[in-house]
Amino acid sequence: MNYQEVEERYPTYGDDFEGEPGVGTQDQKPRILLMGLRRSGKSSIQKVVFHKMSPNETLFLESTNKIVKDDINNSSFVQFQIWDFPGQIDFFEPTFDSDMIFGGCGALVFVIDAQDEYLEALTKLNQTVTKAYKVNPRIKFEVFIHKVDGVSDDFKMESQRDIHQRATDDLADAGLDQIHLSFHLTSIYDHSIFEAFSKVVQKLIPQLPTLENLLNILISNSGIEKAFLFDVVSKIYIATDASPVDMQSYELCCDMIDVVIDLSCIYGLQGSTDIAAFDNQSSSLIKLNNSTILYLREVNKFLALVCILREDNFSRQGVIDYNFLCFREAIERVFELRLKQQKSQCLQHDDDFLDGAMVANGRTQMNASDGESVDVIVT
Numbered sequence: 245m246n247y248q249e250v251e252e253r254y255p256t257y258g259d260d261f262e263g264e265p266g267v268g269t270q271d272q273k274p275r276i277l278l279m280g281l282r283r284s285g286k287s288s289i290q291k292v293v294f295h296k297m298s299p300n301e302t303l304f305l306e307s308t309n310k311i312v313k314d315d316i317n318n319s320s321f322v323q324f325q326i327w328d329f330p331g332q333i334d335f336f337e338p339t340f341d342s343d344m345i346f347g348g349c350g351a352l353v354f355v356i357d358a359q360d361e362y363l364e365a366l367t368k369l370n371q372t373v374t375k376a377y378k379v380n381p382r383i384k385f386e387v388f389i390h391k392v393d394g395v396s397d398d399f400k401m402e403s404q405r406d407i408h409q410r411a412t413d414d415l416a417d418a419g420l421d422q423i424h425l426s427f428h429l430t431s432i433y434d435h436s437i438f439e440a441f442s443k444v445v446q447k448l449i450p451q452l453p454t455l456e457n458l459l460n461i462l463i464s465n466s467g468i469e470k471a472f473l474f475d476v477v478s479k480i481y482i483a484t485d486a487s488p489v490d491m492q493s494y495e496l497c498c499d500m501i502d503v504v505i506d507l508s509c510i511y512g513l514q515g516s517t518d519i520a521a522f523d524n525q526s527s528s529l530i531k532l533n534n535s536t537i538l539y540l541r542e543v544n545k546f547l548a549l550v551c552i553l554r555e556d557n558f559s560r561q562g563v564i565d566y567n568f569l570c571f572r573e574a575i576e577r578v579f580e581l582r583l584k585q586q587k588s589q590c591l592q593h594d595d596d597f598l599d600g601a602m603v604a605n606g607r608t609q610m611n612a613s614d615g616e617s618v619d620v621i622v623t
């Protein structure tokens with residue numbers, strides 16, 4: 245799918261609008277601010293991750309000259325706004341309303357061009373973080389050391405070390421060593437930007453520990469090695485189990501989503517209606533030549549579970565499928581609870597029902613029958 249097709253297929257997804265901040269109910273959603281010097285790559289990141297723009301197309305993006313707000317509205321878990329700032333923004337201008345801008349901000353992503361001199365960027369980073377922290381100490385600060393596709397591995401590591409050191413030293417000099425900065429090496433030309441954005445978004449999901457817990461339960465009861473809960477359109481993962489994420493597994497799962505969506509677009513749509521390619525019939529099983537299986541199941545309109553497991557363990561597909569149903573039900577309950585929470589505006593813990601799901605998982609594992617496997621199923 246290209247940029248144009250996604251815009252047509254998901255008209256409400258990433259509904260771009262420009263204007264003055266602070267308008268309408270959208271502002272209740274957590275905000276991710278994209279800041280950094282001119283040409284550091286902010287708009288490219290936003291377009292590639294959330295609008296499926298191909299990296300090469302970003303060469304033709306024009307410079308941003310006012311704040312561009314982008315409403316990301318694709319599921320109950322992933323709801324936020326991205327505000328793309330012009331590189332030349334000046335915090336000391338009287339029109340810059342820092343209380344309003346940083347006040348409702350969940351995360352501030354500061355982009356540094358790794359292919360350029362970064363001393364000026366570090367000064368700007370320090371100013372930005374200091375100002376934002378004073379307004380809102382709860383902001384998560386994420387530094388993207390960006391455009392690392394054009395540099396050697398040694399240079400990458402050295403830049404990261406140097407930037408980290410200088411940035412934290414500058415904060416310590418200003419007496420702000422309590423501020424935590426997270427660093428990510430990113431490029432729009434590979435999956436690193438999706439991985440980094442996944443981590444940023446995850447920090448804005450209050451239910452993350454619950455989702456991770458559910459995934460841990462699922463994999464340990466189903467012989468699965470790794471499981472990701474993906475936001476299908478952006479391919480950012482909103483949760484994964486506790487085992488470490490390796491880039492290759494993540495890339496494989498992203499590629500699988502692309503294959504499923506592309507095949508569904510070509511063969512899965514009925515008639516000429518423009519039903520979204522991903523629906524409750526979507527599932528896919530791909531056997532790799534190293535005895536590994538990739539298994540994808542639809543969780544809801546926007547989320548997919550993608551698992552990596554050994555072929556031997558897939559002989560008990562019935563167990564996996566049953567456990568998946570329990571998992572999906574549990575996710576639905578988390579959604580319901582969240583909705584209730586939002587409505588009543590009061591906190592409540594949503595872990596209780598998980599115990600029920602866990603018991604069901606354990607009991608069924610002993611009784612379930614084997615399932616049959618097919619090479620590639622795309623419905």
Ligand SMILES: Nc1nc2c(ncn2[C@@H]2O[C@H](COP(=O)(O)OP(=O)(O)OP(=O)(O)O)[C@@H](O)[C@H]2O)c(=O)[nH]1
Nearest residue numbers: 283284285286287288302303307308331391431432
């Ligand atoms: N090599 C490389 N180039 C990139 C990457 N990301 C963005 N670029 C290029 O960097 C240039 C500037 O990108 P923009 O996204 O317009 O930068 P910006 O920060 O939004 O710029 P302003 O709107 O002026 O603040 C474009 O030519 C992009 O193609 C990357 O990961 N690697």
